């Protein structure tokens with residue numbers, strides 16, 4: 001089935017055309033250059049830029065796939081959650097194309113896109129499995145029972161993990177989005193140089209907290225000012241190390257909970273969302289998971305960060321189980337998966 005995927009819920013405008021599990025075309029336009037000067041996404045600017053480019057990306061994706069719009073069999077667009085101006089852009093262009101060409105329409109929960117995309121590349125990833133979703137706007141541990149059926153194990157009580165990378169990067173004078181810059185700086189730093197707090201450590205739940213760590217990094221940076229490259233690298237390494245310790249502690253609690261419930265020979269943790277691009281966090285998670293006989297599944301890096309393949313795929317998965325939307329769907333800034 002040929003699916004057109006449309007995503008514009010944050011700062012990437014992304015279009016993909018898939019044919020079942022094959023990618024026929026992918027067109028992305030990042031707004032990083034626009035938001036970099038502000039150290040974060042400016043919603044109004046994001047919305048205006050999505051509107052400006054989205055139709056051009058659809059036309060060039062169709063050309064790349066050598067398809068006419070009439071050959072698209074399903075339109076899958078992000079229906080939320082996200083910055084509302086961006087979500088409206090995806091929803092309205094999807095409705096327009098579907099109405100004009102009489103194509104079935106499905107609106108995808110962006111988080112379900114992140115959650116299901118590993119099944120696009122891993123054919124044998126069967127339900128149930130655990131998901132650790134960490135992006136700029138979200139941080140949750142979920143049990144995936146089926147398409148559309150999720151149980152929340154825990155979530156952040158304050159900042160999302162990607163958001164904390166972005167904020168600490170700003171404190172250190174690094175670029176936006178902070179994740180890749182902190183990861184790079186941390187490679188040359190000493191992760192044991194400074195003592196930073198590990199929030200939620202050993203608590204009997206799966207919740208996260210990042211704001212105290214961000215404040216601790218701010219205080220440390222102020223104490224050490226003026227910062228030079230060596231200090232920046234060391235703070236970045238200590239921050240990333242402590243985030244990884246918190247993640248392992250919280251995920252380990254989730255694993256024990258999941259294992260008590262499900263007696264499976266093969267157990268999987270899916271790590272998805274922009275933060276899953278972080279190799280250090282992946283490696284630390286992997287070491288902990290081996291002890292519990294769990295396998296780590298991460299989508300390829302380009303499918304970890306926001307993309308339209310995940311929206312097309314999650315749309316197809318939902319369509320196959322009989323879900324469908326009509327023109328009455330309203331864009332959602334908030335939309336829980338569980």
Ligand code: KG4
Pocket residue numbers: 010134135136137138161162163165166177178179180183273274275276277278279304305306
């Ligand atoms: O999933 P995503 O592209 O967009 C949202 O839905 O938020 O995630 C973007 C977030 C940003 O906060 C970015 O700093 C973070 O993912 N990120 C990373 C890395 N690459 C991107 N965080 C840590 N390490 C990375 N290598």
Ligand code: ZN
Pocket residue numbers: 110114135273274305306
């Ligand atoms: Zn995302």
